[in-house]
Amino acid sequence: MTVNKELMKGSTATLVLTLLARKEMYGYQIIKELEVVSSGLFEMKEGTLYPILHALEQSEAVVATWVGEEGTRQRKYYAITKQGRALLKAKKEEWRNFKETVDKVLQG
Amino acid sequence: MTVNKELMKGSTATLVLTLLARKEMYGYQIIKELEVVSSGLFEMKEGTLYPILHALEQSEAVVATWVGEEGTRQRKYYAITKQGRALLKAKKEEWRNFKETVDKVLQG
DNA sequence: AACGATGCATCGTATATCTATGCATCGCAC
DNA sequence: GTGCGATGCATAGATATACGATGCATCGTT
Numbered sequence: 001m002t003v004n005k006e007l008m009k010g011s012t013a014t015l016v017l018t019l020l021a022r023k024e025m026y027g028y029q030i031i032k033e034l035e036v037v038s039s040g041l042f043e044m045k046e047g048t049l050y051p052i053l054h055a056l057e058q059s060e061a062v063v064a065t066w067v068g069e070e071g072t073r074q075r076k077y078y079a080i081t082k083q084g085r086a087l088l089k090a091k092k093e094e095w096r097n098f099k100e101t102v103d104k105v106l107q108g
Numbered sequence: 109m110t111v112n113k114e115l116m117k118g119s120t121a122t123l124v125l126t127l128l129a130r131k132e133m134y135g136y137q138i139i140k141e142l143e144v145v146s147s148g149l150f151e152m153k154e155g156t157l158y159p160i161l162h163a164l165e166q167s168e169a170v171v172a173t174w175v176g177e178e179g180t181r182q183r184k185y186y187a188i189t190k191q192g193r194a195l196l197k198a199k200k201e202e203w204r205n206f207k208e209t210v211d212k213v214l215q216g
Numbered sequence: 217a218a219c220g221a222t223g224c225a226t227c228g229t230a231t232a233t234c235t236a237t238g239c240a241t242c243g244c245a246c
Numbered sequence: 247g248t249g250c251g252a253t254g255c256a257t258a259g260a261t262a263t264a265c266g267a268t269g270c271a272t273c274g275t276t
Contacts, residue, residue: 026255027256075255
């Protein structure tokens with residue numbers, strides 16, 4: 001990430017789920033999309049994203065499907081599930097709570 | 109912390125510096141104060157705080173002074189320095205930038 | 217006198233992210 | 247048509263940060 005990477009921790013899964021809630025995407029596409037919608041601030045690396053996607057898949061928040069003709073380039077599309085949307089809602093609420101509390105402390 | 113601890117990463121030093129910018133404090137006091145001003149949400153642990161204080165001291169963002177009569181309980185008071193205030197200002201700006209970008213992504 | 221709160225500090229562990237790397241395909245410039 | 251950068255998936259190792267556990271000492275209250 002361009003910003004202090006430590007700040008990102010704990011927010012990455014929320015960001016990824018948010019993008020997937022709009023449309024199915026494959027890994028590389030998620031990285032590019034995130035960079036665009038964050039005005040170039042969030043440059044997520046593959047080594048960060050794929051473990052997250054695999055974990056989300058493991059917990060059934062997303063499902064993956066290989067797409068592509070035989071012998072052509074294969075892409076793994078990820079789609080959010082009903083559980084995933086519930087998780088996202090909870091994570092958004094958590095983020096809002098955290099953010100407002102930090103602001104309260106910083107403003108005194 | 110009560111909130112997802114991963115969210116805290118990268119913000120802890122900023123929170124500590126913010127408190128120290130108001131008045132000198134010793135470690136235990138910082139933990140209690142932070143808990144109060146965050147409405148009980150941020151329960152920082154000793155294992156978290158002391159390494160942060162030592163790192164801030166190392167980088168000369170704070171200076172420490174032992175206070176207490178001979179034979180009585182000693183307290184180590186931490187005071188923010190000029191460099192510390194500059195660091196805090198930068199960290200606040202970084203937080204604001206990060207926060208607004210996350211919100212932009214979450215809101216689409 | 218005992219016990220919980222205060223007060224400082226470190227160690228081992230878990231987790232998250234990054235860098236580096238590997239491999240394959242696609243598109244474009246030369 | 248060949249090479250090279252971009253695309254696309256994935257893992258391994260290194261690093262950073264926070265936590266839980268622990269240790270030790272003092273203070274206040276019962």
